[in-house]
Amino acid sequence: MAISVISDFMNAAVYDSKGHLVLETEENVFQPRIEEASINTVVQEIPNLQYPVETSNGWMYTLSRGIHKGQKLIGQLMVSVNATKLVSLVYDRTGLQETGELLVGIPDGPDKIRLLLPAMQKPNVIVLPYKGAMAKAINGESGILKERNYRGARVIAAYRPAGFLHWGLLAQMEIKEAYASVWSVRLVILVTFSALLFVGALASLGLAKAFTSPIIELGKAAFALGQGDMRTRVKKGSSCFHDEFSNLKDAFNGMAHRIASHQYILEHEVSERTSDLAHAHDGLAREVEERKRIELELEKAKDIAMAADRSKSEFLANMSHEIRTPLNAIINFTELCLDTQITQEQQEHLEYVQFAAQHLLRLITDILDFNKIAAGKLEMEEIQFSLYEQLEQSLSVLAARAWKSGLELCCDIHADVPDQLLGDPGRLLQIFVNLVGNGIKFTKKGEVIVSVTVNSKSADDVELLFAVKDSGLGIPQTKQSLLFQAFSQVDSSTQRLYGGTGLGLAISSKLAAAMGGRMWVESEGVEGLGSTFSFTGRFKLFPSNSSMNFLMFKGVRALVVDDNSTGLRILTDLLKSWNIIADGVMTTEAAKSALELGESSGHKYNVVLLDMWLGGVEALDLVEYIRARPDLLQKYASDAEVNTLYPVEPDSDLALPSAHCLSQQCSSKSTPDRLRYGPNLKVEIYTKDNVSSAIIMLTSVNHMESSRCKELGLPFHTSKPIRRSLLNRVLRSALGFEDKMSHDEGKTSKESKKLNKRLHVLIAEDNPVNQRVAIKLLHKWGHTTVLAVDGAEAVERSAKEEFDIILMDVQMPVCDGFEATAKIREYERSHNRKITPIVAMTAHAMMGDGEYCIAAGMDYYISKPLNAKKLQDLLQYVATSSLRVYSASPSHKNSMSMW
Structure with a gap:
């Protein structure tokens, strides 16, 4: 910036090596001769500057530089420069307020700095000590710092160098003046926040008191409407006072009125069509001789009845918005009320309103979805999604229900099933929630197993086979054909005992067909043997490079202890697909034997995955046994450098080196690309203090079990059904791998912002x-x-x-x-x-x-x-x-x- 300001050359002259004037741009401006000694003092790299002086033509200064031929000095170039712009820049008060000023400094010897122009605040100051911000600027540095200026005042100073001239630029202002506005804003914010807090507290107390009566009234009305009383209405409030509860009441009354109107219109329309059909039949009985004419009338009446049915389906499909809008408003406004400061009694009433509204919405949604399918208006999305995440999400939604029923919920995805697909994940989730929910509902004890296998596969798409198997009541073969019909259940007692609309399986079957597949059921009709609901679906493959890196697990030995044979098999197979050497046992005694056998054979386990409950008893005995015998387990790795310094090729049968190689100072020069465990390797073992980190507890979704793990001093646990991504992270931590968890957490924190x-x-x-x-x-x-x-x-x-x-x-x-x-x-x-x-x-x-x-x-x-x-x-x-x-x-x- 300074160079652009001072680049205003007026005149120039050239002197020879003896100091004689050789050439000038204007006569009588420069001296005809200068001292020869002054020529020899001019260096080639840095121009020699004479400080600005005020003349009749304004502020002027001269720059001189030696002229060389090779290494020999043959003359000097001298330039006269107009410094008026530079002076105006330095003395410009714009933005500097009262105490701000701009200084330009030039080194004057090793310990002094000479100001190019006198200081504005103190004109008699032209020399400063070689220190502080100005010294940093002359040395080529830039920045901002706080210091005391030449007047002894505390200032905030911004400094930077002035290019090839080795000058320093310094802008400074007293701290008190610079931060005056910030302190004023702080005071305003504090006073405003205090006032808002006080007013908010008073308003919350008043609102909480006014909520009770309308909430109770809405709860009763919603329950009555859910029971089928179409005459139910809520009393409107005062017309002078209109609030959220008034909106809720108006929305509820509007919804009830529309539902009753729609029901009346449908009944009237069907009655009219039925009346036409009845007249046609009467005409057939009275006029046998006109059989042909009557048959034509019957055909016409049939078409009218079918048209009425289609009209009903189309009417219901198009009424989705009108019915759901007020009902969804009730749910959303109830949720907003729940987030306010209310009493416990008010919260219970609101939750009851929300439950009744959501139940009513589910019933309406089932009916509307069915009629939308019947009307041919159901459309399927085609978006990219993760099959594993979608499946695990549907099971996590139902895991709490399975745990409350004392059931084991398992998910078995075969290793060749692709993860990234193109399809409709929402509809797939809807099918799974329905089938798994039915399995939990109709199973008193045992398990519900979800499995996914590949039926067929091409370069572009794949057909998958999904199956949900339970150990519940079973379905007689004579009743199985009714399951996928609308409003049908196995028998009337099913409706009384378990509820439901009888539409879930019919809708799921239609959705499976929309995915290019079909749905069927297999059952012996014997309680305890249960049923298996299967369906197929065709999806396009989505190319993806994102996959978990399991090479770091190569050579890891894991022991899985679970008393459920299905869960044991699924988890063991999953670990093996991750290059882990996994063994599974079902009892505490078998686990102890396996650990002792591994220790005696020299193949110790690195980690133990232990079910929280074995045979209905807490697995504390096995935990204490491992703590008493830490030598039964062996550390596999404890340093992240194992993951990056020693790669293993996918077809290699060599195990990754553990962290003890690093302790023996293996350098990058002496370590080959692939390493084998040598006979002199130092093996790290666990101690009683840290052996608990090698145990991963498999808990239910009950948060009390997670708290119990903390009480037992077990840092690692994961809930069942197993989620692959979570298990992978827990395994990395338990084995001592420096996963990217901290990095991911930092990234997640930034994303959350x-x-x-x-x-x-x-x-x-x-x-x-x-x-x-x-x-x-x-x-x-x-x-x-x-x-x-x-x-x-x-x-x-x-x-x-x-x-x-x-x-x-x-x-x-x-x-x-x-x-x-x-x-x-x-x-x-x-x-x-x-x-x-x-x-x-x-x-x-x-x-x-x-x-x-x-x-x-x-x-x-x-x-x-x-x-x-x-x-x-x-x-x-x-x-x-x-x-x-x-x-x-x-x-x-x-x-x-x-x-």
Whole structure:
């Protein structure tokens, strides 16, 4: 910056080696002769500077530099430079307030610094000691520090070098003046926070007192409606006072009224069609001679009845939005109320309301899904997903139910089953939850086993066979054909004992067919032998390079102790697929024998995976036995360098070296690429103090068992059914591998900060209930919102301010969501503004909606009524994803996501 300011050359002259003037750009400006000694003092690399002086032409200074021919000095170049800009820069007060100033320093000997221009605050100061920020700047450093200036005041100073001139630039200001505004802001924040805290506490006490009566009333009404009383209504509150409970009451009454109206319309329409059919039959009985005409009328009546049935199915499929919106509003507002400060009694009533509403929503969803399938409006997604994670997620949802029923829930995925697939993970999860849930419901004791195998496989796709086997009641063969029919169960007692709509298996069977497969059941009809529900599905393969690295486990010896033979087999096979030498036993005594045999044969185990309960008794005896005999186990590795310094090729039969090789100072020069365990290796063993780290407890989902592990001093445990990723991490820690866990945790922490980023959201929605739901949910998650009641207002709002995301209803008055989005995109292009992600909110998430949304310039779409979990996941996805570039290319169309 300084070079650009001072590069204002006025005149120049050339002197020879004797000091005589040879050439000048203007006469009578330079001396005709200079001392020869002064020429010899000029170095070649750094120009010689004479300090600025004020002349009639302004501030001027001269620069001189030697002229060399090879190593010989043959003359000197001298330049006269106008320093007015430099002086103006140094003495400019802009942004320096009262005590700020800018100094330019030049080294003057080894211990002094001469100021190019006198100090502004103290003009008689032109020489400073060679220290502090100015000395650092002259030495080529840049930075900011706090020090005392030439007046003895504490200042904050910013310094940097001035290029090839070896000058130093220093800008400084007194600390008291620099930080005056920060201290004022601190005081304002403290006072504001205290006031808000006091007002919030008073408001919470008042609100909690007013919640009790409407909550009880809503709970009773929701329960009555769930029992089938369509006349149930809740009493409206005062018209002068309108709050969230008033919204809940209005939404509930509106939902009850619509359900009753829909039921009456359906009954009336079916009655009319039935009446037409009856008249046709009467005509057939009365007029035998007109048989042909009557047969035609019967055919017509049949068509009318089938049309009525189709109308009913289409009507129910299209009524999904109208029925679910108020019911979902009840669930969401109830959840919002649960997050406020309420009494225990209020919480119990709200949870009862939420349970009744969710139960009613499940019943309605089953009926609507079935009718949607019957109407041919069910569409399947095709997105990339992890089969392992999807399967483990469905089992984790039901693990608590299995544990409460005293059942063992196992998952057996064969090693050749691919993980990354293209398909509809949501529908696959729906099938698994239904089948596994039925297995748990109808099994009193024993186990429920989920297995996945490959039926057939090609280069592009794979057909998988899924099976859910239980040890429950069994199904008679005469009744098996009824299972996949709508509203059918094995017998009437099943409905009385276990509940349900009888639609789950019918829907699951249709979903399996939509995946290109089929569903069937195998059962002997004998209690205890149970049933096996199987289905197939065809999925496209998704190429992926992400896979766990199991080479580090090569050579590890593990002992699995589990009294359930199925779980023992599945876990042992899984460990073997990870290159672990695994043995399995079912009793404490067998485990002790296996440990002693390993010790005596020289093949000690490195880790023990122990079920928390063996034969109904806590496995504490085996834990104490291992602690008393730590020599039975042997450390395999304790240093992360094992993973990186000594690679093993996939086809190698050599084990990775353990950490004791590092203790013998194996250098990278003397260590070959592959190592064998030599006879002189030092083997590390466990002690009584640390042998507990070699035991991994297999617990249930009961959190009390996790606490029990901590009481027993067992640091590593994982719950059943086993999750592969979690077991892999626990094994790495137990074996002493320096996994990337700390790195991943740091990365997760950074991602969580992104996920928790506060967003500024524009909500374009005309429905008051959906408005309240969206605003309350977004405020609950810490986001700020702006509401637009139609598309025209949304366009106006987006032009006035920038938003992180826009939630756009597709159907609105004045200007719909498609037209509004097109106008917003056009405005962004014409004004060169950043593309704002737009999420379409549509009541009918059908095929074709996505194409319309893409054509209008939208990025994502979410179905209504709004689901809190899906909306939060979508916001987190948008907050952590890079924004798309506005384009109409096919690749952009494929990037559209539905939530």
